[in-house]
Amino acid sequence: MFSSEQTAAFQTCTVPLHDHPENAMSKEQPEPVSTELPPPIAALVEATNAHDTAAFLASFTDDAVLTDDGHDYRGAAAIKEWSDRRYIGAQVTLDVTDVNFRDGKTVVTAKVDGNFPKAGLPDPFKMDLHFAIDKAKIAALSMRAAVH
Numbered sequence: 001m002f003s004s005e006q007t008a009a010f011q012t013c014t015v016p017l018h019d020h021p022e023n024a025m026s027k028e029q030p031e032p033v034s035t036e037l038p039p040p041i042a043a044l045v046e047a048t049n050a051h052d053t054a055a056f057l058a059s060f061t062d063d064a065v066l067t068d069d070g071h072d073y074r075g076a077a078a079i080k081e082w083s084d085r086r087y088i089g090a091q092v093t094l095d096v097t098d099v100n101f102r103d104g105k106t107v108v109t110a111k112v113d114g115n116f117p118k119a120g121l122p123d124p125f126k127m128d129l130h131f132a133i134d135k136a137k138i139a140a141l142s143m144r145a146a147v148h
Contacts, residue, residue: 037099038106040138041131045094045110053080053088060138067142090116097126106131109146 037045040059047055057076060066066073066082073082083089092114100107108129118125126146132139 037096037108038131038133040133040136041106041108044138044141045096045108048088049093051088051091053083056083056088060141061134064138065140067140069143086116090114092116094129104132106133 044056044059047053047059057080060076060079063075064079066079068082068086073079092112094108095111095113096108097111098109100109108131109126110129111124112127113125128144128146130140130142130144132141
């Protein structure tokens with residue numbers, strides 16, 4: 001999936017932030033913003049967008065906890081069951097728009113799309129994905145609607 005050089009350093013993604021509030025009044029096209037994702041998060045985003053369950057699960061530690069919609073899913077079997085129903089099975093895609101590092105976690109903001117009910121959701125629908133990394137894998141992921 002990644003070369004050894006890519007996994008040894010952060011993978012850089014260049015994403016235009018057209019809807020950033022500072023750009024709302026500008027008539028010029030905004031400059032692309034570089035967002036750097038730690039390798040396990042970059043692998044999760046790539047696996048998500050490729051709808052690759054095996055690669056998605058491989059980005060987590062064996063005892064990882066994923067929190068979505070107020071429910072915790074612990075371990076590979078529970079995360080796979082959740083993913084088959086609500087994530088990879090729903091063909092979710094992520095378009096990363098921002099990356100922040102706070103309180104020892106990486107918080108990724110992404111536009112989210114896929115085959116899931118969108119009634120009542122903002123357009124575009126954005127989520128904040130709060131990651132805790134343990135060595136080279138994701139130990140915890142909490143998904144929440146973005147508040148910015």
